[in-house]
Amino acid sequence: MNPARPITTFRLGSLLRLQKDPKLALQLFKNPNPEPPLKPFRYSLLSYDLIITKLGRAKMFNEMQEILSQLKEETLFTPKEALFCDIINFYGRAHLPEIALKLFDEMPSFRVQRTVKSYNSLLNVFLMCKDFDKMRELFVGIEKLGKADACTYNLLIRGFCASGRLDDAFKVIGEMTNRGVSPNVITFGNLIYGFCLHSRLKEAFKLKTDMVKIYRVYPNAYIYASLIKGVCKNGDLSLAYRLKEEMIRNKIELDSAIYSTLISGLFKVGRKEEALGVWEDMKVRGCKPDTVTYNVIINLFCKDKDFEAAYRLLDEMVEKGCEPDVISYNVILRELFKEGKRDEANDLFEDMPRRGCAPDVVSYRILFDGFCNGMQFKEAAFILDEMIFKGFVPCSASICKFVNSLCEGKNADLLRLAFNTLEKGKLVTVDLWTMAVAMAYKDDKLSSSFNLVDSLIDDMN
DNA sequence: TTAGGGTTAG
Numbered sequence: 001m002n003p004a005r006p007i008t009t010f011r012l013g014s015l016l017r018l019q020k021d022p023k024l025a026l027q028l029f030k031n032p033n034p035e036p037p038l039k040p041f042r043y044s045l046l047s048y049d050l051i052i053t054k055l056g057r058a059k060m061f062n063e064m065q066e067i068l069s070q071l072k073e074e075t076l077f078t079p080k081e082a083l084f085c086d087i088i089n090f091y092g093r094a095h096l097p098e099i100a101l102k103l104f105d106e107m108p109s110f111r112v113q114r115t116v117k118s119y120n121s122l123l124n125v126f127l128m129c130k131d132f133d134k135m136r137e138l139f140v141g142i143e144k145l146g147k148a149d150a151c152t153y154n155l156l157i158r159g160f161c162a163s164g165r166l167d168d169a170f171k172v173i174g175e176m177t178n179r180g181v182s183p184n185v186i187t188f189g190n191l192i193y194g195f196c197l198h199s200r201l202k203e204a205f206k207l208k209t210d211m212v213k214i215y216r217v218y219p220n221a222y223i224y225a226s227l228i229k230g231v232c233k234n235g236d237l238s239l240a241y242r243l244k245e246e247m248i249r250n251k252i253e254l255d256s257a258i259y260s261t262l263i264s265g266l267f268k269v270g271r272k273e274e275a276l277g278v279w280e281d282m283k284v285r286g287c288k289p290d291t292v293t294y295n296v297i298i299n300l301f302c303k304d305k306d307f308e309a310a311y312r313l314l315d316e317m318v319e320k321g322c323e324p325d326v327i328s329y330n331v332i333l334r335e336l337f338k339e340g341k342r343d344e345a346n347d348l349f350e351d352m353p354r355r356g357c358a359p360d361v362v363s364y365r366i367l368f369d370g371f372c373n374g375m376q377f378k379e380a381a382f383i384l385d386e387m388i389f390k391g392f393v394p395c396s397a398s399i400c401k402f403v404n405s406l407c408e409g410k411n412a413d414l415l416r417l418a419f420n421t422l423e424k425g426k427l428v429t430v431d432l433w434t435m436a437v438a439m440a441y442k443d444d445k446l447s448s449s450f451n452l453v454d455s456l457i458d459d460m461n
Numbered sequence: 462t463t464a465g466g467g468t469t470a471g
Contacts, residue, residue, distance in 0.1 A: 053462085086462050120463045127464095154464045189465045196466095225466035257467035264468065295468040330469050362469065395471085 007032040009044050016050040022058035025051055029067070045077045052083060056090035061099070064090075071110065078111040085121040092125030097134070100125045116146050123155045127162070135159045150176070154186050161194030166203075169194055183215055189222045196230030204230060221247070225257045232265025240265055256282075256290045264296045267303075275300060291317070295327050302335035307344075310335075326352075326360045333363060337370030345370060346379070361392040368394050372402050377411065381418050388425035396429075403432050407439035415439075 007015070012032050019025040029051045032041055048071050055064035064087070071079060084107055091100035104122045107114050119142060126134045139156060142148050153176040160169035169191060173183050188211040195204035204227060211217045224247050231239040240262060247254055259282040266275035279297055282289065289297075294317050301309040310332050317324050329352055336345035349367055352359050364387035371380035380402060384394065394402075399422065406415040415436060422428045 082462065089462065115463095117463050124463070149463085151464045158464075184464095186465045193466070220466090222466040227466095229467065255467090260467040262467090290467095292468045297468095299468070325468095327469050334469070362471095365470090 006035070009042050009047070012041075013044055013046045013050065016047055016054070019054075022054045022060055025054050026060070026063055026067075042076075043074070045079060048074075048079065049083055053086055056087055059090070059094050061091075061094070061096070068110075081107075081112055081115060081118055084110075084112060084118050088118065088121040088125055092121075092128045095129055097125050097129045097131060114145060116142070116149050116152065119145050120149075120151045120155060123152065127155055127159050130162065132159045132163045148176075148179070148181065150181055150184050150187065153181060153183075154190055157187065157190045157194075161190060161197070164198070166191075166194050166198060166200065170203075183211075183217065185211075185217050185220055185223070188215075188217060188219070189226070192219075192223050193226040196226045196233075199230065199233065201227075201230050201234060218250075219252075221252055221255050221258060224252065225261050228258065228261045228265065232261065232268070235269055237266060237269060237271070254282075254285070254287060256287060256293050259287060259289070260293045260296050263293070263300075267296070267300050272300065272304070289322070291322055291325050291328070294322065294324070295331060298328055299331045302331055305335070305339060307332065307336065307341075324355070324357060326357055326363060329357055329359070330362050330366060333366045333370075337366060337373070340374065342370060342374050342376060342379075361387075364390075364392045365394055365398065368402075369398050372398065372405065375405070377402070377406060377409070377414055381414055381421065384418065385421045388421055388427070393425060393427065399427060400431065400435075403435055407435050410439065 012028070015028060016025055019028060029043075029047065048067065052064055052067055052071070055061075055067065068087075084103065087103060088100045091097070091103065100122060104114070104118060107118065119138075123135055123138055126132075126138065135156065136159075139148070139152070142152065153172050157169045157172045160166070160172065173187065173191075176183060176187075188207060192204045192207055195201070195207065208219055208223065208227065211219065224243055228240045228243050231237075231243070244254065244258065244262065247258070259278060263275045263278050263282075266272075266278060279289075279293075282293070294313055298310045298313050301307075301313065314324050314328060314332075317328070329348065333345050333349060336342070336348065346367070349359060349363065352363070364383060367383045368380055368387065371377070371383060384402070387394065403415070403418060406418060419428060419432075419436070422432070
């Protein structure tokens with residue numbers, strides 16, 4: 001960097017935009033010029049927006065709070081409400097609803113006027129966290145801020161659907177129209193999605209008719225996707241095809257979601273060739289497959305034990321700039337284990353970070369269960385330790401099975417190691433203790449068994 | 462980025 005050219009307010013914005021690493025971006029923000037400045041650096045609102053959203057996306061909340069405190073002291077400009085919507089959303093995704101609420105309450109001290117937009121963002125946080133009581137409580141309090149809009153009611157509908165209260169969800173339409181808010185295509189989409197999810201297809205289709213007849217709102221691709229998935233789950237593939245034809249007739253674009261649903265539905269009922277036909281048709285019609293579509297096809301080849309084809313698809317995704325995600329890998333990992341290709345699976349798992357994809361809780365569970373089923377308990381213990389260290393938890397049934405196997409195999413060393421690991425994750429239950437103690441007593445060498453129990457207890461303390 | 466669909470498995 002040329003020291004003769006100090007970084008200006010404007011240039012900091014451009015540099016922040018380019019810096020992908022949030023830590024480096026923060027460094028740059030805090031110290032734009034290495035030389036001690038003659039006068040304090042003047043930040044732009046854009047720089048604040050960029051650094052705060054970068055830190056929020058990276059879940060670097062302490063650092064983000066620090067910048068927010070600094071922003072609060074700026075008097076030359078007032079931040080936009082949209083920035084606070086973003087931050088509230090970041091806290092929601094991190095399952096920190098109380099902090100989101102606190103920030104919402106503090107907005108006026110940033111000289112930001114709260115409207116129904118930030119209120120809806122907050123409502124969405126409690127929806128994400130499945131705190132439906134709190135949603136209801138917030139909804140009752142909205143009058144203080146303004147009028148609930150369609151988005152507010154749509155969030156409420158999702159809350160009811162998520163808690164299985166479909167009839168209450170349906171009643172929201174009446175409530176909103178009574179208050180002069182018109183239901184929109186998202187309102188009907190949410191309801192149809194809920195009905196389809198609970199296999200109440202008749203009501204879903206009735207709503208699709210009524211939304212047009214009564215409200216003059218027309219179904220879009222989102223709604224067709226829910227319906228197609230619903231009828232596929234029911235095994236009615238001909239109806240799924242008819243819905244697709246109806247979309248073409250109504251000039252609704254067949255997007256990748258529609259194709260993913262159809263291909264997946266066809267494959268699940270054993271119509272593999274037809275599924276591959278739709279996959280070809282999709283490409284012929286110029287609809288670009290995305291990560292989800294590729295995942296559906298990868299799943300198809302994996303279930304067919306054609307791992308070479310699955311790997312080829314992973315490469316094709318990278319070539320086409322459509323990055324494989326954790327599901328792409330989990331699909332392959334699961335099938336590799338099912339086929340007993342545990343070494344190959346482990347290699348792929350270990351290669352994931354290099355390929356730019358961090359394993360998630362599902363990946364770890366696949367490995368842990370896979371090694372247990374293959375009686376590779378040492379490897380299972382190793383994965384267990386790694387996953388618990390990362391804050392992921394195995395299924396309780398898997399832990400039980402694992403401990404049971406170690407007991408049956410009288411594998412005292414691994415058992416001690418496993419208890420140690422499980423304790424770190426606070427996962428040792430009474431059942432597991434009972435199993436270990438029973439094993440100790442069953443052993444004819446009673447004295448050494450007491451030693452085992454003692455050492456298990458010692459390790460805990 | 463105020464709200465919605467489709468893929469793993471459970």
